[in-house]
Amino acid sequence: xxxxxxxAILLVTGISSAxxxxxxxxxxxxxEPLEMANVVAIDTVAKRIASYGFTDAKGFYKLTLKKNxxxxxxxxxxxxxxANLVITTKETDIVKNVSLGxxxxxxxxxxxxxxxxxxxxxxxxxxxxxxxxxxxxxLEDVLKxxxxxxxxxxxxxEVEGKTVEKVMVDGKDFFDGDSKLATKNIPSNAVxxxxxxxxxxxxxxxxxxQNNQDRVALNIKLKEGKKNFWFGDVTAGLGxxxxxxxxxxxxxLFYYSPKYTINVIGDVNNLGEVVLNRGDIRxxxxxxxxxxxxxxxxxxxxxxxxxxLNANARNANRIETKLSALNFSYSPNKKLDLSxxxxxxxxxxxxxxxxxxxxxxxxxxxxxxxxxxxQTSNTGLFKFSSIYKKNVNNQMxxxxxxxxxxxxxxxxxxxxxxxDIAESEKATPFKINQNLSYFYTANExxxxxxxxxxLLQDEDPIYAASLENDPLxxxxxxxxxxxxxxxxxxxxxxxxxxxxxxxxxxxxQDRRVKSNxxxxxxxxxHILNAKSNLNFVGGTIVSRQTFDSNLFxxxxxxxxxxxxxTIPGIIDPQTTNDTEYNFTDIYAGLRYxxxxxxxxxxxxFTAHSYVSKNTQYGTEVFEDKFTKILPEFSLxxxxxxxxxxxxxxxxxxxxxxVNQIARGLxxxxxxSFFSGTPDLINATIHNVNLNYFSFNLFNYTNVFARLNxxxxxxxxxxxxxxxxxxxxSSSTRLNSPFDNEIFTANGRVGKTxxxxxxxxxxxxxxxxxxxxxxxxxxxxxxxxxGYNARVSTNFRKAPNFGIRYNxxxxxxxxxxxxxxxxxxxxxxxxxxxxYIWNSLTVRSDFSYNEVKQNGVVQNKFKIWNATLxxxxxxxxxxxxxxxxxNLLGTGSRASVNTNNILFSINETFILPRFVSFxxxxxx
Numbered sequence: 001x002x003x004x005x006x007x008a009i010l011l012v013t014g015i016s017s018a019x020x021x022x023x024x025x026x027x028x029x030x031x032e033p034l035e036m037a038n039v040v041a042i043d044t045v046a047k048r049i050a051s052y053g054f055t056d057a058k059g060f061y062k063l064t065l066k067k068n069x070x071x072x073x074x075x076x077x078x079x080x081x082x083a084n085l086v087i088t089t090k091e092t093d094i095v096k097n098v099s100l101g102x103x104x105x106x107x108x109x110x111x112x113x114x115x116x117x118x119x120x121x122x123x124x125x126x127x128x129x130x131x132x133x134x135x136x137x138x139l140e141d142v143l144k145x146x147x148x149x150x151x152x153x154x155x156x157x158e159v160e161g162k163t164v165e166k167v168m169v170d171g172k173d174f175f176d177g178d179s180k181l182a183t184k185n186i187p188s189n190a191v192x193x194x195x196x197x198x199x200x201x202x203x204x205x206x207x208x209x210q211n212n213q214d215r216v217a218l219n220i221k222l223k224e225g226k227k228n229f230w231f232g233d234v235t236a237g238l239g240x241x242x243x244x245x246x247x248x249x250x251x252x253l254f255y256y257s258p259k260y261t262i263n264v265i266g267d268v269n270n271l272g273e274v275v276l277n278r279g280d281i282r283x284x285x286x287x288x289x290x291x292x293x294x295x296x297x298x299x300x301x302x303x304x305x306x307x308x309l310n311a312n313a314r315n316a317n318r319i320e321t322k323l324s325a326l327n328f329s330y331s332p333n334k335k336l337d338l339s340x341x342x343x344x345x346x347x348x349x350x351x352x353x354x355x356x357x358x359x360x361x362x363x364x365x366x367x368x369x370x371x372x373x374x375q376t377s378n379t380g381l382f383k384f385s386s387i388y389k390k391n392v393n394n395q396m397x398x399x400x401x402x403x404x405x406x407x408x409x410x411x412x413x414x415x416x417x418x419x420d421i422a423e424s425e426k427a428t429p430f431k432i433n434q435n436l437s438y439f440y441t442a443n444e445x446x447x448x449x450x451x452x453x454x455l456l457q458d459e460d461p462i463y464a465a466s467l468e469n470d471p472l473x474x475x476x477x478x479x480x481x482x483x484x485x486x487x488x489x490x491x492x493x494x495x496x497x498x499x500x501x502x503x504x505x506x507x508x509q510d511r512r513v514k515s516n517x518x519x520x521x522x523x524x525x526h527i528l529n530a531k532s533n534l535n536f537v538g539g540t541i542v543s544r545q546t547f548d549s550n551l552f553x554x555x556x557x558x559x560x561x562x563x564x565x566t567i568p569g570i571i572d573p574q575t576t577n578d579t580e581y582n583f584t585d586i587y588a589g590l591r592y593x594x595x596x597x598x599x600x601x602x603x604x605f606t607a608h609s610y611v612s613k614n615t616q617y618g619t620e621v622f623e624d625k626f627t628k629i630l631p632e633f634s635l636x637x638x639x640x641x642x643x644x645x646x647x648x649x650x651x652x653x654x655x656x657x658v659n660q661i662a663r664g665l666x667x668x669x670x671x672s673f674f675s676g677t678p679d680l681i682n683a684t685i686h687n688v689n690l691n692y693f694s695f696n697l698f699n700y701t702n703v704f705a706r707l708n709x710x711x712x713x714x715x716x717x718x719x720x721x722x723x724x725x726x727x728x729s730s731s732t733r734l735n736s737p738f739d740n741e742i743f744t745a746n747g748r749v750g751k752t753x754x755x756x757x758x759x760x761x762x763x764x765x766x767x768x769x770x771x772x773x774x775x776x777x778x779x780x781x782x783x784x785x786g787y788n789a790r791v792s793t794n795f796r797k798a799p800n801f802g803i804r805y806n807x808x809x810x811x812x813x814x815x816x817x818x819x820x821x822x823x824x825x826x827x828x829x830x831x832x833x834x835y836i837w838n839s840l841t842v843r844s845d846f847s848y849n850e851v852k853q854n855g856v857v858q859n860k861f862k863i864w865n866a867t868l869x870x871x872x873x874x875x876x877x878x879x880x881x882x883x884x885x886n887l888l889g890t891g892s893r894a895s896v897n898t899n900n901i902l903f904s905i906n907e908t909f910i911l912p913r914f915v916s917f918x919x920x921x922x923x
Contacts, residue, residue: 162704202217426461600634603632653682865886887915891912
């Protein structure tokens, strides 16, 4: 061991002694330092980049060079002439200061090899090939190796701690900028450069008058050989699993030309490889983003979706996926761009769970349930978009997007308290958005922006539940010879007014929620001078929501009866709903934006006139009219080009939706019933946010930190009432007399040491909420914190690995519960990839999870996946791959759920061991 250590020390010493440092400063002709100037050293013999770097805020640079070598040093900065120096190194360090003169021609740097990273203003350009080692297949594999770029647990791209909101390919939106579709499907060998567009604004006319510091986009530049030709790949595979034959077919084809583009993505598999789950599909906005919150108003649109659970390889034991997606763009001339997409997604999955539940209410018995769930969701999405730019002063955008679904779900549950239950839900919802925008620049000092958004939404779930009944145990009240929970559903059935003489309680419910909303605003920007401008805004929100429902019982003979419930805590419970909720907001506001030194200050306010009213069963039952002035303030301190501190305060008004005010009885599921409250008022939100960002390409260190405090006044909270001795509850809503508070903090520090990337991060949150349990005030305090550390390598010709360790800690206290509940989860993981002999790719990842509750281990599980792929060389058309997932055959995993009502430990069965053989053909 000592010999090995001595050899390593001698090797490092030898390498160090063979190198020297070249340092200096880069300034303009008047002596001002140039931050983020590109500095590159080219070995004149090897004809390749030997070292590169960037200047810091003081213009300082540093290069590591070999001794006794001739280098061509190139130093460039946007808007300045490139400096070309020939340096012959000897035995000592070199100091060289450089002055750059202005150059209106903006010469490009022509070098023998491409520089890995260049900076042009707010754009950072990464040369993709500089970060590849041959094991990459898709865009996400490249992004994971780029400094400052992360793929989070939700599959979203983060740059410098900010979520990327749009991905483009050669300047064209890729499926409307969806990052998940881009990272999972764009082939890595087609990517030439990755452009990080900081301070991104999608309307050129507004970039100079808006604060876009939080906005980041990516533009993927294709290699020249991929333009005007079809490229992509087709993958087919078969496999084996304990109980089924596995299959996979994934064609992914792309065509890009200056005039039009076509992207085709197909996916059919039962291996659990889900690109877009149901949640992704429902959140696929197609560019439609409500503008109301930015002007102080949050209004929730009524939703009545079924309780569909998103499925992945770690929470389902069966997944079948079908995806067909077509994206196009067409530019008939320089003024007009047309684009759109068609997506069909089908996801069928099965889930099996065992849950042990301990309720906060001491009179509610503990329960143990075993459930088997089958779900199917079929969804079609389409969008048509047009951008017409008459000239630099006139731009008009129009978007039309629709979503249509057919969803169904069945559950078979065995409950210790309620015996056997069968549930089913189905729905055929649709949603249509339209967006019209017009941007007009009258002159250099006056800009107008008109934005109109319209939404139609219709959801129609049908719910049915069947619960076992013992007609011999139908006497009112508890049987003195039975434990409370042994009465099962009978006492609840009596409260609900059900016919208790049948062998089964069959409950049925149909609901219909319709939403129609128009959101319109006009912004006028008046530029006072080069440092300041005024923004006048005026607009309106008009919303109409209707909610109809009907709860009924089907008897054993098929006849239908309407229950006559007498539920404690709910006044005059009805089994039907006929509710209309109308909301109007008319507002006007003013913002002043001032740049002074390193600061950008934006104070402002909006004045609102609100009217909300609801009509139930044909009678107006509540109306609320009021006016409110909502202040806002933003302060940005730009210390350096790549370092900033941002503070913001915003006051908002939050309005509820039609579901919360409809006073008729609604079955959320077999054990939870709900009745709305007609006279709920709005909540007021105070939100304070502090963000710090620093991305230093000089020493490849990136830091971000966020603090957020949110206080909600008149928060709409629940009052939950449990049936005595039962797990069945009913609930209603009320405006809490107490303020709810949430504080969150998170941050991460990352640094790259040559080929080694490191990062350390953490998060903390505290929340204090008030709920009501059996009409008694219930204070719930929750603390959670998590820490993570990662070390990974990015060698070009050697195996790479990544080691990560995550730990999360929770502590929850509740005034209705004795003692705190403390949870701990440890998750170390390691991943490995190597490209061997220019033909063999080996990839593997392993993770270990340990879940503790109050110091007691509840579950341990391990997941190991591995891939072995062969292709003759990097440019080979054919590739053969063996892939194994969950190779250790882990059958289930555990999670803990804690809230103000219950504490539960859930065992979820997952996909078994899968081994598949795949063939991939590269176009």
